Amino acid sequence: MHLERPKNQNQKKIIGLIKNGSKKADVNVIISFTEKYNGINYADKTAKEYSAKAIDKLKSFAVSESHTSLENLVRFVIERQN
Numbered sequence: 001m002h003l004e005r006p007k008n009q010n011q012k013k014i015i016g017l018i019k020n021g022s023k024k025a026d027v028n029v030i031i032s033f034t035e036k037y038n039g040i041n042y043a044d045k046t047a048k049e050y051s052a053k054a055i056d057k058l059k060s061f062a063v064s065e066s067h068t069s070l071e072n073l074v075r076f077v078i079e080r081q082n
Helices: 008-019 024-036 039-058 065-079
Strands: none
Touching: 008 024, 024 039, 039 065
16 A cells, blocks of 8 residues: 545645644544555555664664664564554
8 A cells, every 4th residue: 555645635634733733533533534545554664664774774883782772672663563
């Protein structure tokens, strides 16, 4: 699946809801919008791509406790479940 581009009017509405603080009812609108345009799948895919790049960049540093901790943190953030 890929991220579908929302119509400009819908996108502006959602951005406004997020920027202005959302009421409980608004949260459901935001969730529906995100699901409709595959936002969660897109965010997950993008996060995995960035995490792979981060781990790859770490390879240029010597292995150390800090190196291992950073790599473990990246993996934890990507692999954790709600």
